[in-house]
Amino acid sequence: MLNVTIKSATFTRPLLVIIILLLAGHLLGLMAVLEYGVDHTNYWINVLNLDKEAGIPTLVVIIEWLLCVTMLLLIAGVRKKQHKSWFMWGLLALLFLFLTIDESISIHEYLALGLHYRLNTSGLLYFAWVIPYGLVFAVLCFAYLRFFLGLSIRVKRQFILAAVLFVGGALGIELLEGRYFALYGRDVFYHLVYVSIEETMEMLGLLVFFRALIIQLQEETDGFHIHWGQ
Template sequence: MLTRFFNVDGEKNIPASFSTLLLLGASVLLGRISFMQFRRKAPFTHWLVLSVGFLMMAIDEFLSFHERLMKPVKTLLNVEDVAIFRHAWVIPAALLILLLIPYFWNFMRQLPTRTARMFIIAASLYLGGALGIEVIGGYYASTQGFDFMYKMIATVEESLEMAGVILFIHELMIFIGDSKNWQTKQSENKIAAESSSEFAG
């Protein structure tokens, strides 16, 4: 009974709920940043797209919509018997990521160096688990079964995903804090400039 509730490879249990909450948290923070950028009349579209994307990921994490893609993708690509594509949903997911890279390229280049670097590390952790280790786990399950080693692979996969989102959330919070400090400094400079003008007048 407890195994089902704490199985990292399971659905609608404690680890899945935790992952869902992490993704929702990231979505909320991204939404907040997009609103902050909008108020500053700064570019906000990419932040908003990320916010919506993480919201969709959270919904998918809880309801496992991506699992329903496996059979249609296998049939479409004729890879039903290819062990490495047991989790065939990774194919359209990888293609989607490749398509999004050009869209976010300039956005990443315009971010502060530290922020961009940490975003890349967080994405690498998450995608390394969600796609890379997922493929390895699928291959192992197809050839060896769902034994203890498979459970270890699944644990590594989910741990990488969680670590990636946690790191991403951490960096988003730092970015929000830095933005607030910047806004405060701008306001103080504006007040100081107005005071100087009045004094000079």
């Protein structure tokens, strides 16, 4: 029998390199438009733009979400088999599956548009989806407090870092982004600063959370192993 132990770095290091390359591609594309007059509708400019839903960055983020969903389901399955509490892990998997779908078809963008016109939001709340999503996040923080306190110190630290990065980008920077967009629109500064920071923070947040889930699975199984053979 061949026994292979997989470490978190096996997955996270390649993803980190990809994130860095995507950010570099986004910034180089903006530089090409600014400094060399390349048409902003250029295929490669758009496919590498962190703000384009149909670009490579979105595909990478969807893969990150799916990796997290897979890990959450594995943890829930292992805990259920060991007769431990697993429901909250399974619920997280469903939540992340919804967010994967959201990332794919931009549910929050349609929600933002409807709420913006209905509530006439402006300033920090211009992108109105932050209202319901922010409220749901607050409720989840309260509901998952006991769950969080039961995690190991190592996993807790990773969860906190992941939340600071992802929520700080998705909600925090989005609030500032909305205010700027309401005043100036999607200009080059918007893409250069706000989009670059927000999308990078989100990708890094998912990466850290994925790493935390690998660590959690290692703790649940006394190491993350793959076995081949009889």
